[in-house]
Amino acid sequence: xxxxxxxxxxxxxxxxxxxxxxxxxxxxxxxxxxxxxxxxxxxxxxxxxxxxxxxxxxxxxxxxxxxxxxxxxxxxxxxxxxxxxxxxxxxxxxxxxxxxxxxxxxxxxxxxxxxxxxxxxxxxxxxxxxxxxxxxxxxxxxxxxxxxxxxxxxxxxxxxxxxxxxxxxxxxxxxxxxxxxxxxxxxxxxxxxxxxxxxxxxxxxxxxxxxxxxxxxxxxxxxxxxxxxxxxxxxxxxxxxxxxxxxxxxxxxxxxxxxxxxxxxxxxxxxxxxxxx
Amino acid sequence: xxxxxxxxxxxxxxxxxxxxxxxxxxxxxxxxxxxxxxxxxxxxxxxxxxxxxxxxxxxxxxxxxxxxxxxxxxxxxxxxxxxxxxxxxxxxxxxxxxxxxxxxxxxxxxxxxxxxxxxxxxxxxxxxxxxxxxxxxxxxxxxxxxxxxxxxxxxxxxxxxxxxxxxxxxxxxxxxxxxxxxxxxxxxxxxxxxxxxxxxxxxxxxxxxxxxxxxxxxxxxxxxxxxxxxxxxxxxxxxxxxxxxxxxxxxxxxxxxxxxxxxxxxxxxxxxxxxxx
Numbered sequence: 001x002x003x004x005x006x007x008x009x010x011x012x013x014x015x016x017x018x019x020x021x022x023x024x025x026x027x028x029x030x031x032x033x034x035x036x037x038x039x040x041x042x043x044x045x046x047x048x049x050x051x052x053x054x055x056x057x058x059x060x061x062x063x064x065x066x067x068x069x070x071x072x073x074x075x076x077x078x079x080x081x082x083x084x085x086x087x088x089x090x091x092x093x094x095x096x097x098x099x100x101x102x103x104x105x106x107x108x109x110x111x112x113x114x115x116x117x118x119x120x121x122x123x124x125x126x127x128x129x130x131x132x133x134x135x136x137x138x139x140x141x142x143x144x145x146x147x148x149x150x151x152x153x154x155x156x157x158x159x160x161x162x163x164x165x166x167x168x169x170x171x172x173x174x175x176x177x178x179x180x181x182x183x184x185x186x187x188x189x190x191x192x193x194x195x196x197x198x199x200x201x202x203x204x205x206x207x208x209x210x211x212x213x214x215x216x217x218x219x220x221x222x223x224x225x226x227x228x229x230x231x232x233x234x235x236x237x238x239x240x241x242x243x244x245x246x247x248x249x250x251x252x253x254x255x256x257x258x259x260x261x262x263x264x265x266x267x268x269x270x271x272x273x274x275x276x277x
Numbered sequence: 278x279x280x281x282x283x284x285x286x287x288x289x290x291x292x293x294x295x296x297x298x299x300x301x302x303x304x305x306x307x308x309x310x311x312x313x314x315x316x317x318x319x320x321x322x323x324x325x326x327x328x329x330x331x332x333x334x335x336x337x338x339x340x341x342x343x344x345x346x347x348x349x350x351x352x353x354x355x356x357x358x359x360x361x362x363x364x365x366x367x368x369x370x371x372x373x374x375x376x377x378x379x380x381x382x383x384x385x386x387x388x389x390x391x392x393x394x395x396x397x398x399x400x401x402x403x404x405x406x407x408x409x410x411x412x413x414x415x416x417x418x419x420x421x422x423x424x425x426x427x428x429x430x431x432x433x434x435x436x437x438x439x440x441x442x443x444x445x446x447x448x449x450x451x452x453x454x455x456x457x458x459x460x461x462x463x464x465x466x467x468x469x470x471x472x473x474x475x476x477x478x479x480x481x482x483x484x485x486x487x488x489x490x491x492x493x494x495x496x497x498x499x500x501x502x503x504x505x506x507x508x509x510x511x512x513x514x515x516x517x518x519x520x521x522x523x524x525x526x527x528x529x530x531x532x533x534x535x536x537x538x539x540x541x542x543x544x545x546x547x548x549x550x551x552x553x554x
Contacts, residue, residue: 011417014409065374070366089347090420093370097342097377098409104381105404108397116393120385123400127382132291132375140288143367 004053004106017087017095018102021060025078027275029199029268030055034170036264037188043178050112051122051173054103058130059166061099064092066139078277100130118176125172129165138162142227150228163203164196187257191265194250199272201243204229208236210276247273281330281383294364294372295379298337302355304552306476306545307332311447313541314465320455327389328399328450331380335407336443338376341369343416355554377407395453402449406442415439419504427505440480441473464534468542471527476549478520481506485513487553524550 001022008015031052038048067074067082069089074082084092106112107123114122128134138161145154171192175185208231230239250269254262278299285292308329312322344351344359346366351359361369383389384400391399405411415438422431448469452462485508507516527546531539 008409011409011414011421013421014414014417018409061374065370068367068370070370090345091417093342093345093347094413094417094420096374097338098413100374100377101404101408101413104400105408108401108404116397120393120396123381124385127378127385131378131382132285132288132295136371136375136378137288137291140291140368140371143371144288144290 001053001056004050004111008102013087013091014095014098017083017091018099020086021064021083021095021099022057024060024080026056026060027277028056029272030059030167030170033167033192033268034174036268037171037174038178040258040261040265041174041178041180041184043174047114047177048174050106050109051126051177052170054106054126055166055170055173057099057103057106058126058135061096061103062130062135062139062166064096064099068092071139071143114177121176122173125169125176129169129172134161134165135163138165145228150233152233155228155230155233159197159200160193163200164193167196167199168192184257187253191250191254191269194246194253195269195272198243198246198250198269201230201239201246202272202275204231205236205239205243206275206277207231243273278330278333281327281388285379290364290368291372291375294360294368295376297363298341298360298372298376299334301337301357303333303337304554305333306549307336307444307447310444310469310545311451313545314448314451315455317535317538317542318451318455318457318461320451324391324454325451327383327386328403328454329447331383331403332443332447332450334376334380334383335403335412338373338380339407339412339416339443341373341376345369348416348420391454398453399450402446402453406446406449411438411442412440415442422505427510429510432505432507432510436474436477437470440477441470444473444476445469461534464530468527468531468546471523472546472549475520475523475527475546478507478516478523479549479552481508482513482516482520483553484508520550 005015005019005022008018034048034052034055035045038045063077064083066072067077068084075085076082080086082092083095087095103126104123107119107126112119130136132140138158141154142158142162145158150158168189171188175181175188180188207229230242234242247269251266254265254269258265282292282296282299285295311325311329311332315322315325340354341360343349344354345361352362353359357363359369360372364372380403381400384396384403389396407413409417415435418431419435419439422435427435445466448465452458452465457465484506507519511519524546528543531542531546535542
């Protein structure tokens with residue numbers, strides 16, 4: 001990741017803001033997932049590096065903008081000051097814009113050794129998953145339903161779009177890179193859907209049960225802002241039950257299709273259920 | 278432009294915000310420039326449409342974010358409420374993000390009939406011109422120097438990056454599409470640099486001499502925020518002199534290289550000098 005940022009020097013504030021927002025102790029779930037799927041499909045993982053970096057930059061930008069006072073107004077993320085608290089609000093808006101733009105530069109730069117056809121396909125998938133029909137759409141509806149009760153279909157729209165599509169993207173890109181189609185493709189896409197949903201349910205559970213020290217951000221903020229979550233709609237026990245079911249299903253289909261080779265994806269799914277941050 | 282947005286339906290607020298920000302009476306200078314250069318180079322202008330739309334979306338997003346309270350805090354643009362005044366601040370941040378992301382979708386979608394090699398090259402140029410080494414970099418330094426005297430080199434950095442690079446981009450893209458190199462390329466790139474600088478000097482002049490009715494935004498805002506401009510650094514007369522020189526030079530090199538066929542680019546340069554908004 002550092003390699004991809006080292007050419008950036010000026011203006012200093014924006015470069016420091018970008019680095020601050022990227023190197024902030026994130027779990028790197030999306031890049032790891034992309035590389036794991038490539039490995040599973042016996043494809044050269046180096047071919048996935050630019051895409052892995054680009055997705056992480058888009059994820060980082062989305063957090064920088066989400067934390068802004070006009071949106072979630074968060075002061076801490078992963079135990080550190082949010083970008084606007086550290087650098088100022090105008091700076092954080094521009095840092096987010098710069099990370100998003102830079103993701104597309106990384107994808108289109110000569111470091112990307114894929115064929116131009118595959119690069120264009122990856123850029124298309126990336127802009128769909130992160131745009132108004134994807135992540136931004138989910139974020140928008142999430143904001144609309146603050147202090148307003150959302151029903152389950154609306155909550156599902158928010159989750160599949162706000163987090164789901166960007167979690168599915170690494171799998172989609174790994175499939176494009178390796179040219180995988182058919183049954184393997186279907187199974188991996190279903191796995192991505194299942195862990196994406198599980199990830200969000202776990203997030204809702206952590207907002208109730210988590211600890212600030214581990215989570216590094218405010219606890220109970222969903223309740224304070226009266227946000228509809230799995231927990232508020234279905235209760236804690238039912239949410240945990242669904243979480244377990246999704247992870248179990250995800251692991252089953254991977255095991256069935258890939259056997260022993262799927263063990264890292266199974267570990268990843270288990271991590272999503274067990275994580276404390 | 279409308280064709281490119283018609284597939285977007287949901288979430289409603291974001292789609293309406295995107296349309297509001299795009300169809301706001303802008304001059305469409307960048308798309309027009311791209312199509313004019315293609316015409317001059319005897320290339321099919323249809324091939325330039327996705328790029329023209331993408332550049333205008335990036336331009337629109339940059340205005341939406343620039344107008345935000347944390348940045349320029351503008352209430353009006355082209356005589357209409359700015360996006361955050363109309364839709365809310367969180368919405369405007371997301372609308373800007375969505376426009377930027379959508380630009381890359383337009384470039385990579387199947388409507389773009391260019392070869393994948395050219396599309397990747399265009400996406401690369403676009404992300405450089407609009408990113409932290411381009412437009413966002415200029416915007417960042419501009420903010421740093423608010424209420425602080427900038428010297429001429431700093432002012433030139435701000436101008437070439439904040440406005441110059443996105444005005445040069447249409448010419449660069451037209452050159453890629455048509456595969457133009459050599460003398461014609463050099464002349465067109467120099468023309469782009471000259472009108473880019475002229476455009477910004479004229480902007481500074483209009484901020485002093487313009488009329489709200491025509492300009493549709495606050496007059497004298499540079500002076501109020503004590504911004505360094507060509508006018509504040511060199512005076513009104515000297516600024517007008519430089520403006521005239523740049524336009525004259527731009528027109529001369531076009532005439533010399535392209536003769537009568539260059540007349541539309543000459544008209545465009547004259548328009549930049551004469552414009553009242």
